Amino acid sequence: MKNIIKHIKKLNLFVIAIALFSCSEDFLSPAPTSVLNAATFFETEADLEAALINMYDGIQGVNSTQSNDNHGIQVEFYLTEMRSDNTRTKSSEGEAAQFESYSVQPTNGIVDDYYRSFYNVIFRANTVLAHLDVATPENLSKIEGEAKFVRAYAYFNLVRLYGDIPLVTSVISTGDTDVQFTRVSTSNIYDLIETDLSTAIGGLDNSSKLRASKAAAQSLLAKVYLTQGTNYTEAQQLCEAVMNSGFMLEPNFKNVFYNELNNEIIFAIGYQEDSADSQNFSAEWLNAVGRSSGVNYTTADVRIALDALGGDRTLYSYRVDTDQPTQFQVVKYLPEEDTALGITSTVTDRTKAGNDWIVIRYADVLLLHAEAILAGGNTTTAQAALDSFQLVRDRAGLTTPVTEITRQGLLDERRAELAFENHRLFDLIRFGEAQNVLSAFSTATGGSFNATDLLLPIPQREINLSLGQLSQNQGYN
């Protein structure tokens, strides 16, 4: 009996010893081995490559009809084309119709979707930049350039849509409310955009159209300068650098959109049909194929402009909706066959379309080149501007030589060339014509346009999360 107690005492000592050893920190907080973890994920350049791809995944957005998902660039047309004189909803239904009538509410879900999508893209770019230490020296500047291009691109979209916005330049957490909810003046946002793009130009090459490239950064910086009305000569030099980089206009206008990654494309967001990497905006533009009954339908105003100025482009810009012949759809980015137009398609589910979204193409750069030479003036006869302008018109079959370019002529040409590619609203604002054109358009279509409608509201959700720290834009309550 005594022996047993002795043994038990020994056993106790043994258990206590084991217990003491087992309580080392490693045992209580082991590094997870079966899941990825932000603190330990970035070990090699391959991890950084995954983080780079992740940025484009953010711009691409999720193909879903869930309001809570980030749809990225797939919803951009609502905030740009449908807020211009180019497009509208087919049936004026739901919150999508707030854009065409200039009665956007701070609670509009699409306004929030785009805002959080592109701040998420910025977060993804900042994540890459926070882990540049694992990059190899030879690839460092390219990786940094790629992340900074994407960050600048996201900020350029956000600052033009929302005005003064929070400036987030590092990876932050939910606790960093000061950064998240402090609005920074547009000029400071543009400072970051310019330095990021300059870094990108220095680090990138022209090896990809679906990822950031030197030419994409040069084109974007030219547009950033023109948007601010500064550095016209630098903008012209940037355009000329792109013009000397081997891009050319696709001879047939239709093929710009139906021959993906053609010579004209400088930067596009790629989609894969019938896959998780597909897009649904193409279906939304059709008659009740997507979730809506049809959005981004053409206005009478844009059809008149295209009929008058489009040349060969008009045929491939809009078409009759055969289900509802009083309505007219956009032809660019169709997810289905159109035998009359010679457009083929292999997609089986139209809501999982594979049409890439073109962000920057060569025709845009040629017209920006002419705009840079115009340099804020009313007319130009400079041969370099005429040459670029003429190239775009020649492709459209409008071969009469142009001897002078006016501001209005350039704005009209951009509308005809780039209709439904999310340029029109920004062009009107950049040319200082937005208030004139949109108030007349709004009066004609029964909308309620005011000058304050040129900026979107800060999403109400953000203001609520900020507990009132984030102020609302003028004209919204």
Added chain:
Amino acid sequence: MKIQFKNIIWLLAFVLIAFTVQSCEDFEQFEPAGANSKADQTPPMASFSYSQGQGDGEVWKDYTFANLSTSATTYMWEFEGGGTSSDVDAEFTFPGEGMYAVSLTAFDALGVVSVFSDVINVVEPEEPEAIVPEILEASFEDNSLAGGSGDGRDSWRNSALGGVIQITSSPVQNGSQAAKFPSAGDRIAYQELSVSPNSDYVLTYYYTLKTNNPGSVTVSVLADGGHADLATALAAKIEDFEGTDQTSSSNYVQENISFNTGANSVISILITNQGEEARVDNFSIAAQ
């Protein structure tokens, strides 16, 4: 019994009157005016921005006004020189150049008013004229720089591109000196000029070559400035002219180089020679 009932009625009436009188005092606080009225918690704040019309003809007189007022429901715009509007945003065509006062009065539904005024300087935008740059020591004369200094070639030095030119006093085309490029061809003249982008210019100069050996003198107009390497400098050529006229070693030949500055606000002139001694004199530049 009857009297008792009457008394109760009287009592009730009295109490009712007392309550009514009392309650009337409370009512007064809901009177719209007076010492007890509440201030407008969200008074209007008038504000606007404006932009000048851009385009052909008289469009510069057309101004658009963007209403940036807060907490207001109705508006009144007043433009000096006549004109009012009660629209939210306004447009106004001014009669011509001058200073004009514009005021925006913003009202809220409680009749509270805020006024914002600004004076607008309406100016017709001028067609920008091309800059005409000054070529320093254009005729290679001594003491021709500001303050009477210079040895006739100080403005043409660039040791990264080549040796400094020599000066000759005969033959000359203008003044008493000209630039001399010995036959070795290892000397250059270089000068940067500020110009307007995308503008046409004509550069005029005179040259003569000795006639013993075949030779040439080339004047190049280069894009941008800051050149420090001869090969890259020559690759940035906008326009050039290689002079090979060797009919006389003493008579100067005039040359005009027409060029467009393109996307440059600075250009450079570079002069080189080869094979034979060259003399160059009397540069001038004019905008077309």
